[in-house]
Amino acid sequence: MTQFATKRYDMNTLPPKILVVDDKSQHLYAIGSLLKRLGPVEIIQATSGSEALGLTLEHDFCLAIVDVQMPEMSGYELVELWRGNPSTANLPVIFISGIRTEEYRHQKGFDPGGAVDFLSKPFVPEILLGKVKVFLELYYLQAKVQELVSELNDKREALIQVKSELEEAKSALAKQAM
DSSP: OOHHHHOOOOTTSOOOEEEEEOSOHHHHHHHHHHHGGGSSOEEEEESSHHHHHHHHHHOOOSEEEEESOOSSSOHHHHHHHHHTSTTTTTOOEEEEEOOOOHHHHHHHHTSTTSOSEEEESSOOHHHHHHHHHHHHHHHHHHHHHHHHHHHHHHHHHHHHHHHHHHHHHHHHHHHHHO
């Protein structure tokens, strides 16, 4: 078993949120059902790019899975808007598309500021799960790094306080010795 599969969920950490964007409800249902196998994740779905934009203002997502071909706003346009906003600029994205032209797909999807990964429809469920597991592991590692940085900062502050107290005591002893 992988480290991810055996990892215990820390109740102090909010479950990671994954945004799934697709205009077809059957695709949202299928992807959502598949992702539920991963354990404690919150899956939030949007049926359009504009709905997804609104959701990214309300939630912090560890990953977005975005259909490329949607009416009104394509997945590419959605991600371009995310990249222009500091709060969503680094949101990892997996594009899912029925577009079969390999060169176009990869050129558009992997342009600077585009997707991190790309899957063709129909996709193999295990491949999508494997890719999502990597992003979830990154989420947990980032949370752990933030926790360790916070602990280090607390210890640093405590050391600064102790150093200050020692300097005051040293100064008081020096005055008494005079």
